[in-house]
Amino acid sequence: MTVRARHDSSAGHDPALPATPTTPTPAGAGTPPTPPGPSRPRVLAIAGSDPSGGAGIQADLKSVAAAGGYGMAALTALTAQNTRGVRSVHVPPPGFLRAQLDAVADDVTIDAVKIGMLASAPVAEVVGSWLDDLPRGATTARPALVLDPVMVATSGDRLLDPAAERAVRDLLGRVDVVTPNLPELAVLAAEPPAADWPAALDQARRLAARHGVLVVAKGGHLPTAAVGASGAVDVGRPDGGAPDALVGPDGVLLELVGRRVPTTSTHGTGCSLAAGLATRFARTGDWARALRDTKEWLTAAIGAGEALRVGGGHGPVDHLVGLHPQTPASAVAPPAPVPVPDAAVGPAADVVDRWWQDAAPVRAAIDDLPFVRTLGDGTLDADAFREYLEQDALYLREYARCLARASELAPTRAEQAFWAGGAHGALVTELDLHTRWLGGEPQDVPESPTTRAYLEHLREAGGDYPTLVAAVLPCYWVYQDVGERLAARGDAGHPYAAWLGTYADDAFAEATRQAVEILRRVAAEADDATRERMAAAFRRACEHELAFFDQTGAAAGAGTAGTLVG
Numbered sequence: 001m002t003v004r005a006r007h008d009s010s011a012g013h014d015p016a017l018p019a020t021p022t023t024p025t026p027a028g029a030g031t032p033p034t035p036p037g038p039s040r041p042r043v044l045a046i047a048g049s050d051p052s053g054g055a056g057i058q059a060d061l062k063s064v065a066a067a068g069g070y071g072m073a074a075l076t077a078l079t080a081q082n083t084r085g086v087r088s089v090h091v092p093p094p095g096f097l098r099a100q101l102d103a104v105a106d107d108v109t110i111d112a113v114k115i116g117m118l119a120s121a122p123v124a125e126v127v128g129s130w131l132d133d134l135p136r137g138a139t140t141a142r143p144a145l146v147l148d149p150v151m152v153a154t155s156g157d158r159l160l161d162p163a164a165e166r167a168v169r170d171l172l173g174r175v176d177v178v179t180p181n182l183p184e185l186a187v188l189a190a191e192p193p194a195a196d197w198p199a200a201l202d203q204a205r206r207l208a209a210r211h212g213v214l215v216v217a218k219g220g221h222l223p224t225a226a227v228g229a230s231g232a233v234d235v236g237r238p239d240g241g242a243p244d245a246l247v248g249p250d251g252v253l254l255e256l257v258g259r260r261v262p263t264t265s266t267h268g269t270g271c272s273l274a275a276g277l278a279t280r281f282a283r284t285g286d287w288a289r290a291l292r293d294t295k296e297w298l299t300a301a302i303g304a305g306e307a308l309r310v311g312g313g314h315g316p317v318d319h320l321v322g323l324h325p326q327t328p329a330s331a332v333a334p335p336a337p338v339p340v341p342d343a344a345v346g347p348a349a350d351v352v353d354r355w356w357q358d359a360a361p362v363r364a365a366i367d368d369l370p371f372v373r374t375l376g377d378g379t380l381d382a383d384a385f386r387e388y389l390e391q392d393a394l395y396l397r398e399y400a401r402c403l404a405r406a407s408e409l410a411p412t413r414a415e416q417a418f419w420a421g422g423a424h425g426a427l428v429t430e431l432d433l434h435t436r437w438l439g440g441e442p443q444d445v446p447e448s449p450t451t452r453a454y455l456e457h458l459r460e461a462g463g464d465y466p467t468l469v470a471a472v473l474p475c476y477w478v479y480q481d482v483g484e485r486l487a488a489r490g491d492a493g494h495p496y497a498a499w500l501g502t503y504a505d506d507a508f509a510e511a512t513r514q515a516v517e518i519l520r521r522v523a524a525e526a527d528d529a530t531r532e533r534m535a536a537a538f539r540r541a542c543e544h545e546l547a548f549f550d551q552t553g554a555a556a557g558a559g560t561a562g563t564l565v566g
């Protein structure tokens, strides 16, 4: 129920989390890529089809949509595959691929291109010459280009002729970013596979320097022991990690430790990462930020994959994680067997994802509230909105105290600073925003029973740091989650467009990401009893979020919107 800048992330940036470096334009990429672009970038995927929907063009389109883009697709090949393996591959004449590419380019401005399965040398060559022919010049920004050099599927089946490896290597100098997994990195570098993560980073740097390209080195295929043995990742993590890194000709630009999800639902992770990366870059113009956000989304999508119950092999990820609540599997089928965690995976590794999944019905109920629906469609009664703002202003003052308390209890300087920044943001940035919308200082209205109950819950949680962190989190996370969908509805002419626009704030999304990271760390290190308390505090706070959104007179029906100051 919080708003955009409630948690001012600039004040609370966690130095323990990777900062966003400035990313150079690779030398081989020709004209500079598109600057920060449209809010719904047009992204073309050039890839093969996976009829089971988890990888290839199907994964790309879902990933583009999940990242807020408009997806388009040119098919390089058709595969007959499912979650267990690839049965056969059909490659249409390469000339027909060119016809698809030209048809799109002749009509649509393309903000980003994601290239996946190329199947054969002639197909790769068609893509190369089409890229060369793309119009570019002073007034024509060329699309951002991401190449996922698909060679072998998770199942072990080949998706690229060995004879085509050189043709794929020839594309490296034409794209901005290449996203090989570890075996693909070795093939592109024409070197033996890296033995551990530091060696992979070194190999990626050599590849980047040789071709003037940015390389995303992916650690999905890294044996857990190799992660632990390297000093390059946080060996203290209970889950062994799934590291990724953005590497340029001069070395590592961004390294993300990543949480390894104990699951077999990893079909199509490479496609999904590359498509999400291309889309987010087209929106922000920042590769490091795009990678960090994509990785965060993908980790959650992998975590939610098993619940889809698709196939009996390596299942897909849930690209729409967080967007639509899944029907609990138990309601439609017998419970799935509990996956046996591998030895290096702590029992708490995915506990926070589980809390979030468990809160899905509450989040769905929030989406369904008259207040939220009418705010979304613009028919929300102005008095109801004012009432909401007034209660929210009261809430914010106390919430800021709870964040200050979290800062007081925080075990590290980084977390202390993060919560202090959040408290400051709530008191200054956020209350200023409310004041502007209300057309003056919030009136001295009485605290509603709903507001009081929520605040009491937060105060009670303030006895220990883990419980408090769990209790304050839904205010970030639920709000950001609901807000993302609301922000998409604020088009021109919408009476609350300016307010809905505040939900799309990137700083708030970043603050939420950091807050969730802290929650994960605290939960992973907590003992069972503390974790139980945290789960209860988190769940209760989600319910308070629902009640808070529901407390105004909006339920009485739509009224006159827009008499408030925007």
Ligand SMILES: Nc1ncnc2c1ncn2[C@@H]1O[C@H](COP(=O)(O)OP(=O)(O)O)[C@@H](O)[C@H]1O
Pocket: 154, 180, 181, 182, 218, 219, 220, 221, 242, 243, 244, 258, 259, 260, 261, 262, 263, 266, 268, 269, 270, 271, 273, 295, 298, 299, 302
């Ligand atoms: N079990 C996992 N948990 C979390 N992230 C994973 C897991 N497996 C793969 N990933 C992530 O998925 C992405 C794709 O990784 P990878 O499996 O290495 O490539 P590919 O799918 O191309 O073979 C990377 O961001 C990687 O870190």
Ligand SMILES: Cc1ncc(COP(=O)(O)OP(=O)(O)O)c(N)n1
Pocket: 047, 048, 049, 050, 055, 056, 057, 079, 116, 117, 150, 152, 153, 154, 155, 159, 266, 267, 268, 269, 270, 271, 272
């Ligand atoms: C048609 C098609 N394209 C690509 C892949 C491999 O996808 P990737 O994302 O690299 O996935 P996994 O190796 O993680 O499955 C595919 N299977 N099919």
